[in-house]
Amino acid sequence: MGRAGVKVSPICLGNMNFGGSADEATSRSLMEKSVGAGINFFDTANVYQKTVSEQILGRWLKDGGPSRRDRLVLATKVYGKVGEDLNDRGLSRRHIVRACEDSLKRLQTDRIDLYQCHHWDHVRIEETIRAMDDLVRAGKVLYWGTSNFKAWHLTEATLLAERVLNAPVPVTEQCPYSLTNRHVENELAPFCMKYGVRMLPWSPLNGGRLSGLYRKGKPIENTPRNQSEGFRKTLEKNMDVIEALTKLAEEQGRTLPQLAYAFLYAQPHVASVIVGPRTMEHLDEAIKALDFKLDDATVKKINEIVPPGTSPDYVGW
Numbered sequence: 662m663g664r665a666g667v668k669v670s671p672i673c674l675g676n677m678n679f680g681g682s683a684d685e686a687t688s689r690s691l692m693e694k695s696v697g698a699g700i701n702f703f704d705t706a707n708v709y710q711k712t713v714s715e716q717i718l719g720r721w722l723k724d725g726g727p728s729r730r731d732r733l734v735l736a737t738k739v740y741g742k743v744g745e746d747l748n749d750r751g752l753s754r755r756h757i758v759r760a761c762e763d764s765l766k767r768l769q770t771d772r773i774d775l776y777q778c779h780h781w782d783h784v785r786i787e788e789t790i791r792a793m794d795d796l797v798r799a800g801k802v803l804y805w806g807t808s809n810f811k812a813w814h815l816t817e818a819t820l821l822a823e824r825v826l827n828a829p830v831p832v833t834e835q836c837p838y839s840l841t842n843r844h845v846e847n848e849l850a851p852f853c854m855k856y857g858v859r860m861l862p863w864s865p866l867n868g869g870r871l872s873g874l875y876r877k878g879k880p881i882e883n884t885p886r887n888q889s890e891g892f893r894k895t896l897e898k899n900m901d902v903i904e905a906l907t908k909l910a911e912e913q914g915r916t917l918p919q920l921a922y923a924f925l926y927a928q929p930h931v932a933s934v935i936v937g938p939r940t941m942e943h944l945d946e947a948i949k950a951l952d953f954k955l956d957d958a959t960v961k962k963i964n965e966i967v968p969p970g971t972s973p974d975y976v977g978w
């Protein structure tokens with residue numbers, strides 16, 4: 662995982678649907694299938710499904726005993742609002758330490774392998790770095806990373822941690838990145854290559870817009886994610902791009918999700934792609950894409966449809 666010594670599978674199982682559109686039994690099946698397919702990396706957050714996602718993962722880890730827990734690289738996040746108190750959110754030392762204790766309890770483990778700042782906060786980053794440093798020294802956290810940070814946020818965090826505070830540096834940045842959302846290629850990607858940080862793309866299917874379900878002129882069937890006005894608007898706006906990408910996938914005898922995953926697996930600045938399955942079939946697609954190596958001609962066509970660094974489906978991140 663970049664400059665961190667720990668090794669992760671190219672697929673990371675995102676747990677955001679767990680306790681929401683995926684019930685506990687389905688979530689358990691997804692976790693078991695993942696482990697069986699060689700996936701050793703799971704991602705959740707304290708705020709997913711109001712903490713239920715972490716609870717489901719914790720029960721499953723407990724049931725599997727130490728052998729299940731020890732083989733996994735477990736990632737969770739801190740920042741989001743978890744209570745009504747003024748300090749029940751953010752990246753202050755006070756909240757980070759408390760949130761870490763709470764996540765450890767829910768996950769039923771004694772350590773978090775990758776603890777991520779879910780968003781940038783307006784506290785001084787030195788305070789956040791020191792809090793992470795203390796958790797690492799206490800053995801409660803092994804590595805720390807960021808999410809939704811801009812390149813300058815990460816540059817500041819990395820240089821301060823390494824050169825001023827003599828503290829552990831962030832090793833990963835979890836960012837929105839997909840075939841139709843490529844703006845992280847402008848500044849974050851070169852930053853990552855220079856400083857050894859690795860991206861963990863979230864929403865690799867752009868929240869389901871690249872699911873392959875949407876074709877020009879075809880009626881839309883409802884799924885849990887596709888019913889909001891915002892989703893439908895961005896879908897409509899980008900239908901030509903989605904249609905062109907779907908045809909490109911079909912020319913290769915592949916599906917659009919497989920093309921979307923293969924594109925991300927091939928990026929040198931990416932350590933692992935965080936997939937968000939709701940069903941076993943969704944997970945299958947991510948696994949099937951592992952042997953899909955994009956040739957130069959396909960990459961060229963992708964770049965013609967969505968030029969590097971652009972985001973036709975930019976939704977505000």
Ligand SMILES: NC(=O)c1ccc[n+]([C@@H]2O[C@H](COP(=O)([O-])OP(=O)(O)OC[C@H]3O[C@@H](n4cnc5c(N)ncnc54)[C@H](OP(=O)(O)O)[C@@H]3O)[C@@H](O)[C@H]2O)c1
Pocket residue numbers: 674675676677678682704705779808809835836862863864865866867868869870872873874884885886887918935936937938939942943944946947
């Ligand atoms: N750090 C952050 O701020 C942040 C933000 C978002 C997500 N994440 C992480 O990233 C993970 C993935 O994000 P995401 O869930 O948005 O990923 P995504 O893959 O872009 O979207 C997942 C949704 O796409 C649809 N889908 C997935 N695979 C499909 C397939 N093969 N065929 C048809 N539809 C398919 C499903 O929608 P339906 O359920 O509607 O069918 C599924 O719920 C999350 O679990 C979480 O761990 C992090």
